[in-house]
Amino acid sequence: MxxxxxxxxxxxxxxxxxxxxxxxxxxxxxxxxxxxxxxxxxxxxxQATQPAYSPSVTVAPTASLPPATSPPPSATTPTAPTPTPSSEPSSPSVDADPARPAGQCPDDDLGVLVVPVDSGAGSIDYEVLFTNTGGTACELRGTPGVSVVASVSGPRIGPAASGGQSGVTTLTLQAGDTAQAALRITNIGTDGGPLPGCTVQRGAGYRVSPPHSSRAFFVEDPEAVACADGPSFMTIGPVTARTG
CATH class of the missing domain: 1.20.5 (Single alpha-helices involved in coiled-coils or other helix-helix interfaces)
Structure with a gap:
């Protein structure tokens, strides 16, 4: 058990x-x-989180572009303001030559001469003649300009003729009429004559400008002489009606 x-x-x-x-x-x-x-x-x-294989890619750097700019605003032409009519009366235009006659003879309608009329012991008298060669009446007033020159377009020799406005009147020249201005030249001869300090120089003629005109006319005179340096030797008067 x-x-x-x-x-x-x-x-x-x-x-x-x-x-x-x-x-x-x-x-x-x-x-x-x-x-x-x-x-x-x-x-x-x-396995789920492991990245899939991909080839290596190198990206080349690209040049940076300038920032875009807005186009410049288009130029606009300013609009001129509309002038407002003025109730004040406008000023009258001022004549550049108030002594110029309204019917001034056109330069193209004038013929110009210098002629001797008398001579004395100490001076020679000339007449500067202005003839209206146009077809209508015109006017002259004042004292012309006169000087001795070396040639047609050459320089002036010595001082120009001295003159004044005493006895000035307005002349009306009908077609073909002639006005005159008295020219007196000291008889300096070739040695200076009665003018001390005058160096005599012969010229080719005279350069004449009608009163209130900007144009000069050449009048040939091979006997013209002038004081190249020294005192004034010519005087000229205003235009007057020709009596002869």
Whole structure:
């Protein structure tokens, strides 16, 4: 009986040990399965997050473009303001030569001559003649300009004739009429005559400007002489009606 009891106890211990081993095996197997499952999940996670291979691309630097600018505003022509009519009367135009007669003889309608009329011991008298060569009447007033010149377009020799406006009147010249101005020249000869300090120089003629005209006429006279330096040697009067 004692052996049977020992055998039952031994079998009970073996069974207990086997059961414990079985439980441990299950636990170990569970851990292994869990580890395998975790490894699978970890592998899947790593595979999901691993970037796919792509070739290396180098981007060349590009030149920076200047910032876009707005086109300049188109030029606009300012509009001139419209003048406002003034109630004040406008000032009358000022004549550049108020002494010029309204019917001044056109330069193209004048013929000019210088003719000697008398001579004395100390002077020679001339007449400067202005003839209306046009077809209509015109007017002259004032004192002409006269000087001795070296040639047609050459320089003046010595001082021009001195004159004044005493006795000035307006002359009306019909077509073909002639006005005259008295010219007196000191008889200086070739040695200066009565004028001290006069250096005598012969000219080619006279340059004559009608009163209130900007045009000069050349009148040839190979006997014309002048004081190249020294005192005035000519005088000229205003135009008057010719009596002769």
């Amino acid at each position: 004692l052996n049977l009891a020992r055998g039952s106890a031994a079998r009970a211990g073996v069974a207990s040990t086997v059961g414990a081993l079985a439980v441990r095996g299950l636990a170990v197997r569970g851990l292994v399965v869990a580890a395998v499952a975790l490894g699978a999940l970890t592998g899947c996670g790593s």
